[in-house]
Amino acid sequence: MPMRANGPLPNGYHNSSSPAFNSTKTPKKGGPPLPTSSSSISSSKHALLQEQRSELPIAKGKDALIHEFREHDVTVLLGETGSGKTTQVPQYLLESGLARNGMIAVTQPRKVAATSLAGRVAAEQNVALGSSVGYSVRFDERFSSQTRIKYMTDGMIVRELMSDPSLSKYSIIIVDEAHERSLRTDILIANLKTIQQRRNKSQDAKGKGKDTSNPLKIIIMSATLDAEKFGRFFTGSKILYVQGRQHPVKIYHSSQGQVDYVDSAMRTFFQIHTDYPPGDVLIFLPGQEDIESLEKTIQIYANQLPHDRMSVLICPMYAAQAAGQNSKVFLATPPNTRKCILATNIAETSITIPGVKYVIDTGKCKEKRYLARNTGGGFDTLLTRDITQSSAMQRAGRAGREGAGHCFRLYTEDAFKAMPLSAEPEIMRCSLSSSLLQLKCIGQDLETLELMDQPAEESMKSSLIVLYLLGALNLQKEITALGRQMAAFPLEPIYARAIIASKEYGCTQEVLDIVSILSASSKLFIESSEQREAVSEARKKFRHVCGDHLTILNVVKAYQEIAYSEAKGSRKEWCRRHFLNERALLEASDIRDQLRQTCQRLGIDHSVSCGDKDDPVTFSLGHGLVMNIALLQPDGTYKQTIGQSIVKIHPSSVLCDKKIPAIIYDELVYTNQIYARGVSRIPKSFIVTLGALKQQR
DNA sequence: GAGCACTGC
Structure with missing residues (x-):
C-alpha cells in the first residue's frame, strides 16, 4: 500500500456548512467530585460554588423556569451539554416551594451519575450529603427523613413502584436523560402519566384552595434531538429550551x-x-x-x-x-x-x-x-x-x-x-420478560400500558411464552405464586427460577455463587490476545467437565479461599495472575448478599450446599434455562429443542469441541453464526423430566 | 475458533 506521510491526501474533505457545533449530551454530570462527608464546606469554597452556579447558562432563566413549572403539570426541558439543568432545576424547585408535599426525585439511567450529582448539589446547598439532598442506587443509599431532593436510578424508582404504585412520597419527579430511552425510563414515563392523571384528578374534585391532596408534577429532561415526542406523549405539556456551553x-x-x-x-x-x-x-x-x-x-x-x-x-x-x-x-x-x-x-x-x-x-x-x-x-x-x-x-x-x-x-x-x-428505544431491542413479570405484579400489562413506543407483538408473545415455560404465568397469562417469588429477585426470570429450583436440589449456595457472577455487569474472564497461551494455561486450573457454570463455581470457590487467607493486595495479584477480573468477583459478592436476603424473605435457606456434587447444580440451572436446551447433531452442531435454530458452542466455552450430547446455555449470540454462550452438559434423561413437568401444568 | 458499549433491580 503506497503511503507517504507527505503524500496526496486521498479523502478530499470539505468544510461542513455548520461551523460551530454543540454536543448534545454530557457523559459525566455534576463536575468533579466534591467533598461531601463534612456537614459544610469552607465559606470561601461555598462562595466560589455560588458564583459558578450563577454563571451557568440556565441561571439567567431561573425565574421564567419557575413560573413555567408552576403553571404546567408536565414540562419538557431541552438542554444542551453544560447548561446546568440537572443540578440547578431541583434546587430552583426546592427554593420556590413548589414541592411542599413531598420529595423531588431526579432519576438517572446510571448509578455514578446519581451519586455524583447528589454530592455536587449537597455541596452547592452547603449541606451534608444524605440530609436534605440524598441519593438512592442499588447497593448504596444516603438519605433521611429530611431529604427533599433525591437523586436515584430509574431502576430504583421502578422497584418503588412495586410497593407504592402512586409514588406518593414524591411531589415532583424529574426524569433526566430521557432521550436515552432506557427500558426503565420508558416504563417509568408510562406509569407517571397514569399516576398523574389519578393524583391530580382527585385534587380537582376537592376544589381549589384545599391542599389536602397530593398532586404530581413531572419534568422530563432531554437532549435536543427528537424531543417533541415527549411533548406529544404528555398532552398539555410545555416545552422549554436551555442553551448549552461547549x-x-x-x-x-x-x-x-x-x-x-x-x-x-x-x-x-x-x-x-x-x-x-x-x-x-x-x-x-x-x-x-x-x-x-x-x-x-x-x-x-x-x-x-x-x-x-x-x-x-x-x-x-x-x-x-x-x-x-x-x-x-x-x-x-x-x-x-x-x-x-x-x-x-x-x-x-x-x-x-x-x-x-x-x-x-x-x-x-x-x-x-x-x-x-x-x-x-x-x-x-x-x-x-x-x-x-x-x-x-x-x-x-x-x-x-x-x-x-x-x-x-x-x-x-x-x-x-x-x-x-x-x-431505537431499548424497549424495542431487548427481551421483555423481566419487565413484563414486574408489571404483572402490580396488575399491569405491557400490552395495554400506554408507552411512548410499543414493542413488537412478537417480542411480547415471546416473553409471555418464556414466562409460561418458567411457570411464572399460567395459560390465562395470570401471574402464579411461583411468578411472584421470581419477581422478588433482582434478576432475569431465568436465573430467579434456577434459584428457586435449587431449593429442591439442595444446592442454593452453589447456584447463588454462579448466578451472582452471571448477573454482574463486568466480565469475569479477562482476554489478552498478546498472552493467549498464558491465559489458556491459567484457565485450565478452573476448567470443569460439566461446563462453564461449574467452571465459574470453581473460580468463585478458589477466590473465596484466597479471600479468607490472603491480604487484599495478594488477592488482586492472584486475580491478575489468573486473568480474572476482581471487579466482577467483588460485584458478584454484593449481588449474592442481596440475593441471600431475598431468599431469606421467601423462606429459602441460602446456606444449603450439595458439596462436590455436580448434577444438583446443573439441574437447578436447567429449570431456569428450559428454553435454552440443544441436542448434538451428527455433524457436530446443535439443534434447539424449542425453536429450530442450529447453534454452535462458542469457542470461549470449556465445552467447545467436546461433543456433549445435550447442553443448556445462558444465551445465543449471532455474529457470523449463532453461538451458544455459557454452556453446561445436561443428561438427556433430565430433558424428559422437564418435559413431564411441563405436561403437569 | 471468537469477544460494541453500557445500565438497572
Missing part, C-alpha cells in the same frame, strides 16, 4: 463514501499528524478486530516518519482489554508526541479522554439487538451498523472538551443526514 468543533465530511474505513482512518490520521498543530487524535471504530488491524498499520507508517517529526503513541481502548491497558490513555502525552487513541464506543459516553483535539469518526458501531422468536426465547445479534446522528454529534463533541477542535467524518454529509436521529 467549545466549537469544526466538522469535515468526506466528499465521497469510504469503502474501507480502516484504511481511510489511517490516511486521515497521518493527514492530521503532518498538517495540524499538536493535539491528540481519537479514532472511533466498531470493534476490537478493526482496532488491532489499524494499530498495526499506523505503527508501520509511524516508524517510517522522519526523525524531526512528532512521534506517535498508539493507545487501543475497548472494554474487553485488560484494565491496565485502557488506563494508558490517561497518562500524560510524552513531549514531542501525539497520542492516537483507537477506541470503540467506550470513548463515546463512558470514558472522557483529556487532550483530544481531533476526532476521526468512521460512522460505524456494533449494536446488540434481541431477536425475539415466537417459540419463546430468542437470540442476540451483534452486528456492525451505521451510527445515529446523535451519536455522530456526541463523537464530534469529544474534540471540544477543552478547547476548539476538529472532527473528520469518514462519510458524506448526505450519509450523515440519512442516519437515524437517535437510537
Whole structure:
C-alpha cells in the first residue's frame, strides 16, 4: 500500500456548512467530585460554588423556569451539554416551594451519575450529603427523613413502584436523560402519566384552595434531538429550551463514501499528524478486530516518519482489554508526541479522554439487538451498523472538551443526514420478560400500558411464552405464586427460577455463587490476545467437565479461599495472575448478599450446599434455562429443542469441541453464526423430566 | 475458533 506521510491526501474533505457545533449530551454530570462527608464546606469554597452556579447558562432563566413549572403539570426541558439543568432545576424547585408535599426525585439511567450529582448539589446547598439532598442506587443509599431532593436510578424508582404504585412520597419527579430511552425510563414515563392523571384528578374534585391532596408534577429532561415526542406523549405539556456551553468543533465530511474505513482512518490520521498543530487524535471504530488491524498499520507508517517529526503513541481502548491497558490513555502525552487513541464506543459516553483535539469518526458501531422468536426465547445479534446522528454529534463533541477542535467524518454529509436521529428505544431491542413479570405484579400489562413506543407483538408473545415455560404465568397469562417469588429477585426470570429450583436440589449456595457472577455487569474472564497461551494455561486450573457454570463455581470457590487467607493486595495479584477480573468477583459478592436476603424473605435457606456434587447444580440451572436446551447433531452442531435454530458452542466455552450430547446455555449470540454462550452438559434423561413437568401444568 | 458499549433491580 503506497503511503507517504507527505503524500496526496486521498479523502478530499470539505468544510461542513455548520461551523460551530454543540454536543448534545454530557457523559459525566455534576463536575468533579466534591467533598461531601463534612456537614459544610469552607465559606470561601461555598462562595466560589455560588458564583459558578450563577454563571451557568440556565441561571439567567431561573425565574421564567419557575413560573413555567408552576403553571404546567408536565414540562419538557431541552438542554444542551453544560447548561446546568440537572443540578440547578431541583434546587430552583426546592427554593420556590413548589414541592411542599413531598420529595423531588431526579432519576438517572446510571448509578455514578446519581451519586455524583447528589454530592455536587449537597455541596452547592452547603449541606451534608444524605440530609436534605440524598441519593438512592442499588447497593448504596444516603438519605433521611429530611431529604427533599433525591437523586436515584430509574431502576430504583421502578422497584418503588412495586410497593407504592402512586409514588406518593414524591411531589415532583424529574426524569433526566430521557432521550436515552432506557427500558426503565420508558416504563417509568408510562406509569407517571397514569399516576398523574389519578393524583391530580382527585385534587380537582376537592376544589381549589384545599391542599389536602397530593398532586404530581413531572419534568422530563432531554437532549435536543427528537424531543417533541415527549411533548406529544404528555398532552398539555410545555416545552422549554436551555442553551448549552461547549467549545466549537469544526466538522469535515468526506466528499465521497469510504469503502474501507480502516484504511481511510489511517490516511486521515497521518493527514492530521503532518498538517495540524499538536493535539491528540481519537479514532472511533466498531470493534476490537478493526482496532488491532489499524494499530498495526499506523505503527508501520509511524516508524517510517522522519526523525524531526512528532512521534506517535498508539493507545487501543475497548472494554474487553485488560484494565491496565485502557488506563494508558490517561497518562500524560510524552513531549514531542501525539497520542492516537483507537477506541470503540467506550470513548463515546463512558470514558472522557483529556487532550483530544481531533476526532476521526468512521460512522460505524456494533449494536446488540434481541431477536425475539415466537417459540419463546430468542437470540442476540451483534452486528456492525451505521451510527445515529446523535451519536455522530456526541463523537464530534469529544474534540471540544477543552478547547476548539476538529472532527473528520469518514462519510458524506448526505450519509450523515440519512442516519437515524437517535437510537431505537431499548424497549424495542431487548427481551421483555423481566419487565413484563414486574408489571404483572402490580396488575399491569405491557400490552395495554400506554408507552411512548410499543414493542413488537412478537417480542411480547415471546416473553409471555418464556414466562409460561418458567411457570411464572399460567395459560390465562395470570401471574402464579411461583411468578411472584421470581419477581422478588433482582434478576432475569431465568436465573430467579434456577434459584428457586435449587431449593429442591439442595444446592442454593452453589447456584447463588454462579448466578451472582452471571448477573454482574463486568466480565469475569479477562482476554489478552498478546498472552493467549498464558491465559489458556491459567484457565485450565478452573476448567470443569460439566461446563462453564461449574467452571465459574470453581473460580468463585478458589477466590473465596484466597479471600479468607490472603491480604487484599495478594488477592488482586492472584486475580491478575489468573486473568480474572476482581471487579466482577467483588460485584458478584454484593449481588449474592442481596440475593441471600431475598431468599431469606421467601423462606429459602441460602446456606444449603450439595458439596462436590455436580448434577444438583446443573439441574437447578436447567429449570431456569428450559428454553435454552440443544441436542448434538451428527455433524457436530446443535439443534434447539424449542425453536429450530442450529447453534454452535462458542469457542470461549470449556465445552467447545467436546461433543456433549445435550447442553443448556445462558444465551445465543449471532455474529457470523449463532453461538451458544455459557454452556453446561445436561443428561438427556433430565430433558424428559422437564418435559413431564411441563405436561403437569 | 471468537469477544460494541453500557445500565438497572
